[in-house]
Amino acid sequence: MTVAGMLEGVEQGTYSLAIDAMGGDRAPDIVVEGMDIASERHPQARFLLVGDEVKLAALLKRYKRAAKSCTIKHAADAISGDMKPSVALRMRQSSMRLAIDAVAQGAASGVVSAGNTGALLTLAKIVLKTLPGIDRPAMAAIGPSARGDVVMLDLGANVSCDTRNLVEFAVMGDVFARTVLGLTAPTIGLLNVGSEEMKGDETLRRAADLLRASHIGPQFHGFVEGHDIAAGTTDVIVTDGFTGNIALKSIEGTAKLYTGFVRDAFRTSTFAKIGYLFASGAWNKLRQRVDPRRYNGGVFLGLDGVCVKSHGGTDDLGFAYAIGVAVDLVRYEYKNKLVEGLAKLRHVASTAEALEALQASGGSA
Amino acid sequence: MTVAGMLEGVEQGTYSLAIDAMGGDRAPDIVVEGMDIASERHPQARFLLVGDEVKLAALLKRYKRAAKSCTIKHAADAISGDMKPSVALRMRQSSMRLAIDAVAQGAASGVVSAGNTGALLTLAKIVLKTLPGIDRPAMAAIGPSARGDVVMLDLGANVSCDTRNLVEFAVMGDVFARTVLGLTAPTIGLLNVGSEEMKGDETLRRAADLLRASHIGPQFHGFVEGHDIAAGTTDVIVTDGFTGNIALKSIEGTAKLYTGFVRDAFRTSTFAKIGYLFASGAWNKLRQRVDPRRYNGGVFLGLDGVCVKSHGGTDDLGFAYAIGVAVDLVRYEYKNKLVEGLAKLRHVASTAEALEALQASGGSA
Numbered sequence: 001m002t003v004a005g006m007l008e009g010v011e012q013g014t015y016s017l018a019i020d021a022m023g024g025d026r027a028p029d030i031v032v033e034g035m036d037i038a039s040e041r042h043p044q045a046r047f048l049l050v051g052d053e054v055k056l057a058a059l060l061k062r063y064k065r066a067a068k069s070c071t072i073k074h075a076a077d078a079i080s081g082d083m084k085p086s087v088a089l090r091m092r093q094s095s096m097r098l099a100i101d102a103v104a105q106g107a108a109s110g111v112v113s114a115g116n117t118g119a120l121l122t123l124a125k126i127v128l129k130t131l132p133g134i135d136r137p138a139m140a141a142i143g144p145s146a147r148g149d150v151v152m153l154d155l156g157a158n159v160s161c162d163t164r165n166l167v168e169f170a171v172m173g174d175v176f177a178r179t180v181l182g183l184t185a186p187t188i189g190l191l192n193v194g195s196e197e198m199k200g201d202e203t204l205r206r207a208a209d210l211l212r213a214s215h216i217g218p219q220f221h222g223f224v225e226g227h228d229i230a231a232g233t234t235d236v237i238v239t240d241g242f243t244g245n246i247a248l249k250s251i252e253g254t255a256k257l258y259t260g261f262v263r264d265a266f267r268t269s270t271f272a273k274i275g276y277l278f279a280s281g282a283w284n285k286l287r288q289r290v291d292p293r294r295y296n297g298g299v300f301l302g303l304d305g306v307c308v309k310s311h312g313g314t315d316d317l318g319f320a321y322a323i324g325v326a327v328d329l330v331r332y333e334y335k336n337k338l339v340e341g342l343a344k345l346r347h348v349a350s351t352a353e354a355l356e357a358l359q360a361s362g363g364s365a
Numbered sequence: 366m367t368v369a370g371m372l373e374g375v376e377q378g379t380y381s382l383a384i385d386a387m388g389g390d391r392a393p394d395i396v397v398e399g400m401d402i403a404s405e406r407h408p409q410a411r412f413l414l415v416g417d418e419v420k421l422a423a424l425l426k427r428y429k430r431a432a433k434s435c436t437i438k439h440a441a442d443a444i445s446g447d448m449k450p451s452v453a454l455r456m457r458q459s460s461m462r463l464a465i466d467a468v469a470q471g472a473a474s475g476v477v478s479a480g481n482t483g484a485l486l487t488l489a490k491i492v493l494k495t496l497p498g499i500d501r502p503a504m505a506a507i508g509p510s511a512r513g514d515v516v517m518l519d520l521g522a523n524v525s526c527d528t529r530n531l532v533e534f535a536v537m538g539d540v541f542a543r544t545v546l547g548l549t550a551p552t553i554g555l556l557n558v559g560s561e562e563m564k565g566d567e568t569l570r571r572a573a574d575l576l577r578a579s580h581i582g583p584q585f586h587g588f589v590e591g592h593d594i595a596a597g598t599t600d601v602i603v604t605d606g607f608t609g610n611i612a613l614k615s616i617e618g619t620a621k622l623y624t625g626f627v628r629d630a631f632r633t634s635t636f637a638k639i640g641y642l643f644a645s646g647a648w649n650k651l652r653q654r655v656d657p658r659r660y661n662g663g664v665f666l667g668l669d670g671v672c673v674k675s676h677g678g679t680d681d682l683g684f685a686y687a688i689g690v691a692v693d694l695v696r697y698e699y700k701n702k703l704v705e706g707l708a709k710l711r712h713v714a715s716t717a718e719a720l721e722a723l724q725a726s727g728g729s730a
Contacts, residue, residue: 146622156558159566193521193610200607201524226614230622239611242565245558246608247615249591254616257511257595258623261655265647275644282630282637290626 014044015330017306017323018099018108019070021051022078023115024312024319028052031114032059034310034319036066041320042327048108050075050099073098079119081312088119089126096120100127103305109330110306112297112323120309121157121300128305131335133342136161137302138169138241139309140176142295142325143251145232151177151186152229152237155298156245166190166207166238167214171341172301173236174216179332180325181235188216189224189234191243199223215344255290293318297325302338306330379409380695382671382688383464383473384435386416387443388480389677389684393417396479397424399675399684401431406685407692413473415440415464438463444484446677453484454491461485465492468670474695475671477662477688485674486522486665493670496700498707501526502667503534503606504674505541507660507690508616510597516542516551517594517602520663521610531555531572531603532579536706537666538601539581544697545690546600553581554589554599556608564588580709620655658683662690667703671695 019035021028028051035047047070049056060067075095079088091097096115102108104127113120121139130137140153153169153176154161161169170188177186190208192200197208200223211220221234226247229237239247266276276283288294292311296318300307306329310322329335384400386393393416400412412435414421425432440460444453456462461480467473469492478485486504495502505518518534518541519526526534535553542551555573557565562573565588576585586599591612594602604612631641641648653659657676661683665672671694675687694700 144622146625159558191611193524193607226611226616227618227621229615230618242558243608243611246556246591246604247611250594250612250615251591251619253592253595254619255623256592257509258620258655260511261651262627265651266644268647268650272644272647275640275642275647277640278643279631279637279640282633282640285633286626286630290623 014046015042015110015327016046016048016108017326017330018048018050018102018111019323020096020099020111020113020115021049021056022075022095023113023120024310024314025081025114026315027078027114028055028059030314030316030319032056032063032066033316034323035070036063037316037320038323038327039065039069041324045069045323045327047071048073048099048102050102051078051095073102079116081116083116083119085116085118085122088116089122097123097127100124100307103307104128110308110326112308112310112319112326114310114312114314114319114322117298117309120307124300124303124305124307128303128307130302131304131339131342133339133346134168134302136165136168137300138165138172139298140173140301141248141298142180143229143248144290144295145230147232148235149181149295150229150232150235150237151181152239152244152248153301154239154241154244155248156241157300158241160242161203161240163203163206163210166203166240167210167345168302168342170207170211170216170220170236170238171214171345172338173238174219175334175337175341176299176301176329177235179334179337180328183235185219186235187221187233188219188236188238189221189228191229191237191239191247192223192225195223195225197222210348214348215341252292259290293321295321297322299325299329304335306334379411380407380475380692381411381413381473382691382695383413383415383467383476384688385461385464385476385478385480386414386421387440387460388478388485389675389679390446390479391680392443392479393420393424395679395681395684397421397428397431398681399679399688400435401428402681402685403688403692404430404434406689410434410688410692412436413438413464413467415467416443416460438467444481446481448481448484450481450483450487453481454487462488462492465489465672468672469493475673475691477673477675477684477691479675479677479679479684479687482663482674485672489665489668489670489672493668493672495667496669496704496707498704498711499533499667501530501533502665503530503537504663505538505666506613506663507545508594508613509655509660510595512597513600514546514660515594515597515600515602516546517604517609517613518666519604519606519609520613521606522665523606525607526568526605528568528571528575531568531605532575532710533667533707535572535576535581535585535601535603536579536710537703538603539584540699540702540706541664541666541694542600544699544702545693548600550584551600552586553584553601553603554586554593556594556602556604556612557588557590560588560590562587575713579713580706617657624655658686660686662687664690664694669700671699
């Protein structure tokens, strides 16, 4: 079936996503298995499964639900995990490229890939392009906190950011938290080394001023610190890609260390082992609460199309969660809401600039 | 007894430390209690206890060991937790100031305070001054990892750092890990968003090049990522103060969140509570292993004198650990070793610069 043929059969209210079947450590197996789980969770979703036709057709024989919800699109090549973005860019028939192309051509509303992060970011930026009014896209993800889930961005798409980038990230994060976490007025914090207004450099202080004056000003909490991420002080944490990447990985590393410490503690003595047997129900609940698979799915925000990056090493359940994030973004019209938010921001920014120019020239506001 | 009188009585092999008795949330009580514990752990240490004479004399009646190991020096004022450094600087008779003055005058080799961090950094920098050859001091601390204790710096003394600062931090971290952790050749990592050589900005890549060429080149592991901190990939983690501050607080926040999750899990059911009773021995061991008090004591490195900052909210045991860090730094001659390390670094740096200048002018090395 052709892509056009697939779209013809689509009823009102369905969402189509292009899936890169060949990205990730155990592709295409976990991709198809994840899609199978997602098909049940999101019955209105239709998938364009892009990859090696022969392998995929064979796999789909074992996953009936997945087979019913998708159309295969053949891709002759696959981008490896260590391939440089510049090389990936020249490979026109890769599964990742064709999946992104499908979004650009309107055959799908979003793409999900567990492949090479650098290649995905580069291809998505060039093929999908950033939305008008956005300087640079950002990578966002959701994580657990003491007060519910928290959105953090940028997680590494931009190692250095200016004031404009940070303000735009805040708007992206606001719309993301409304769309995926279902919050009506998410609170927003700007990551800094202290919560006092005079802390940090000029870029941060100016971003805080602009956010206070913007349409999301009432939701802006001000500066937050590293410990506020896990405390859930705000629903959205905004930072540059260098700091965000290191904070996220520091948190993931610490979570792993503590999980290991707890596991070790249970092995120290016979008493501890007996204790484990009694407490195992509670442990399983705890493990579910912080299960990294539930938080799988980094999202490139600010592009003209939904683009979700799954961890390369995830399993079927993790991949299904990444698909779920893409489904939410498409279903609740993330892109349209972001365009609205940016329009409001531009209005405020131009007013702020006009005011500044007026004050600088000696006039009164 | 005068300070001079105190020093006269000091035998060979003793270490004198000035203690700011009035800094921290529960000063002077926990300071004196902490000093009492430290007196037993470090019998060769002598303390100059700086603060309100009347209050301290009354307290010392209850702590005989502490009383025997110290001399009181009266200070009329105390710097509050929210006082701006510029205001603290004008207060010449504060307990913090007089304690730092004692180090500058040679009456003590180091100072320990649980007071206002910004004030302590400012006063220590101005009164003690940085060691010759050091551009800026850094704040370092020790934390737990999967492979033993890890030293991280800078934790917030400098929100932006250049190549020279990062290289000097690496040398400070090397000597600190040798002195306090007792390692013979600590491994060193430079925090970045990826471990590949081309990652990060020019400042980081240039710092990595200089470190590879330096006397600590064989110990330099290259770039490390956020998760490497808890994994203990290297013994020392070097970063700028903005990133280091946020990484440290992100880690502390996550550790607290996970401890809370575990505590909650034990309360979910009667079975879990029974499990807790059986496993309580193991839990206590685990709690000791990650006890934040054991890691109390941020150190300002690069100053002409030892300066240790205790958490303001710590208890007696935590304060005793902070004193212990100061004792180690004085006892194992941190300052002299750092001066040696800096001399080696200058030699390499000047060679590297000469080489570069030569190559730039078209000559061959």
